[in-house]
Amino acid sequence: MSRRQEILATLHTLPNIPPLVLEIRKMINDPDVSFRALAEKIKYDPGLTANILSMANSAYFGFSRGINSINQALVLMGTKRVFELVLASGVAPVINRPIRGYDLPSGVLWEHSVAVAVGTEELAKELRLNVPDYSFTAGLLHNIGKLALGTFVENEIELIHNMCREKKITFDAAERQVLGIDHAEVGGILLQNWNLPRHFVEIATYHHRPEDFREINLVLDLVHVADILSMMAGFGLGSDELNYRLSDVVTARLNIRGNQAEKIVANITIGVNNLKETFSSMKGE
Amino acid sequence: MLAYKQRKQLVVGIGDLKLSSDTEDTIITYSLGSCIGLTLYDPINQVGGMIHCMLPLSKQDPEKARRNPYMFTDSGVQSMIQQLFDLGASRKNLIAKVAGGAKLLDAKGLFRIGERNYTVLRKVLWKNDILIAAEDVGESKSRTMVLDMATGKTYLRTARMEMEL
Numbered sequence: 378m379s380r381r382q383e384i385l386a387t388l389h390t391l392p393n394i395p396p397l398v399l400e401i402r403k404m405i406n407d408p409d410v411s412f413r414a415l416a417e418k419i420k421y422d423p424g425l426t427a428n429i430l431s432m433a434n435s436a437y438f439g440f441s442r443g444i445n446s447i448n449q450a451l452v453l454m455g456t457k458r459v460f461e462l463v464l465a466s467g468v469a470p471v472i473n474r475p476i477r478g479y480d481l482p483s484g485v486l487w488e489h490s491v492a493v494a495v496g497t498e499e500l501a502k503e504l505r506l507n508v509p510d511y512s513f514t515a516g517l518l519h520n521i522g523k524l525a526l527g528t529f530v531e532n533e534i535e536l537i538h539n540m541c542r543e544k545k546i547t548f549d550a551a552e553r554q555v556l557g558i559d560h561a562e563v564g565g566i567l568l569q570n571w572n573l574p575r576h577f578v579e580i581a582t583y584h585h586r587p588e589d590f591r592e593i594n595l596v597l598d599l600v601h602v603a604d605i606l607s608m609m610a611g612f613g614l615g616s617d618e619l620n621y622r623l624s625d626v627v628t629a630r631l632n633i634r635g636n637q638a639e640k641i642v643a644n645i646t647i648g649v650n651n652l653k654e655t656f657s658s659m660k661g662e
Numbered sequence: 663m664l665a666y667k668q669r670k671q672l673v674v675g676i677g678d679l680k681l682s683s684d685t686e687d688t689i690i691t692y693s694l695g696s697c698i699g700l701t702l703y704d705p706i707n708q709v710g711g712m713i714h715c716m717l718p719l720s721k722q723d724p725e726k727a728r729r730n731p732y733m734f735t736d737s738g739v740q741s742m743i744q745q746l747f748d749l750g751a752s753r754k755n756l757i758a759k760v761a762g763g764a765k766l767l768d769a770k771g772l773f774r775i776g777e778r779n780y781t782v783l784r785k786v787l788w789k790n791d792i793l794i795a796a797e798d799v800g801e802s803k804s805r806t807m808v809l810d811m812a813t814g815k816t817y818l819r820t821a822r823m824e825m826e827l
Binding site: 480538545547605608609610611612614615616617618619620621622623628636638639640642643646647 | 676677692693694695696697716717718722723726733764765766767768769773775776802803804820821822
């Protein structure tokens with residue numbers, strides 16, 4: 378069995394996304410389901426309800442602590458936004474774990490994921506782009522593969538580091554050479570196993586090499602840049618450090634100019650700080 | 663009876679400053695990427711501090727700089743030096759050590775934030791007649807920096823090693 382096959386064989390042992398998250402997604406996509414039925418479904422889970430209200434009232438979403446019920450959240454924020462919070466609450470306990478191999482203490486991958494989610498939206502705002510409503514969630518989920526690949530990276534970390542240094546290649550390229558697969562592709566496979574829509578799978582898979590993706594996807598481009606800027610700001614730096622490349626193709630496509638990159642770095646930090654109290658108190662299911 | 667005094671650890675966040683005149687303290691900042699970390703220590707008066715700045719110039723966003731001067735290298739370091747003087751530090755004693763300013767592989771143009779942070783830092787220190795005693799900057803490293811207020815020693819941790827700076 379190759380290393381790649383060995384790694385792929387372990388993926389099913391990872392915790393699944395709570396079934397309630399998928400049920401809620403189905404309800405949101407069903408035009409016959411009322412707000413009331415949806416709210417009832419969410420309220421049935423007190424942990425989920427508390428997490429949603431706590432996030433909805435964080436400074437980031439700008440409702441100045443005015444959302445007191447799930448019904449109100451649905452009306453004021455819309456079902457898509459509420460679903461993002463449902464998904465965030467569902468994956469938080471998994472992403473919150475410490476991750477060996479990448480040397481990420483508990484909470485750091487979650488913080489990085491939130492930074493990229495915020496960065497994706499901030500970039501879209503700064504560049505005056507209309508983006509699909511799954512942008513925040515795509516940012517949140519892009520690095521989930523690190524959860525599964527960590528123990529394999531840990532065993533080969535010296536070899537991976539040496540390869541990065543000697544061949545001047547990125548950390549994910551070194552993962553592919555040493556392990557036969559990188560954390561981005563592993564992430565894509567996990568999201569597919571969770572039955573999440575195809576765009577989440579593609580964005581996770583190609584977030585370090587967007588120009589290899591057969592199509593052009595604006596959200597993928599934004600997640601790629603937001604990921605890089607979040608790491609530069611220091612969110613989620615682990616054993617892979619800053620051993621990544623920014624795609625010239627993507628920066629040209631997005632036409633990022635002047636001091637926009639710096640502005641986004643600042644806004645990511647402020648956004649994460651605004652959401653911080655929320656996710657430090659976020660409880661598992 | 664005197665209570666046993668616990669050593670205190672002060673954590674410096676992103677865009678943050680911590681100062682101390684207590685030899686029981688250690689000051690730490692985690693994961694400097696493109697951000698720049700600076701420790702200043704006066705061994706005679708035993709006062710010192712650490713700053714973690716994110717972006718080079720406050721003129722980039724004066725409103726943010728007003729709310730948090732430590733976010734920017736120029737306004738943050740200037741304010742740090744002034745506050746150390748207020749705590750009794752003397753300019754001629756100050757030992758400066760620098761870490762961070764990392765970059766991506768083949769970073770260019772707009773995304774050379776680390777390099778620009780370092781350039782601005784050097785300029786501010788130079789204007790204040792403070793020399794850099796030691797530094798570990800650039801490359802693609804992630805750095806954690808620690809200042810021991812008892813000895814003034816600065817330590818550095820990266821993914822591959824630990825050392826005294």
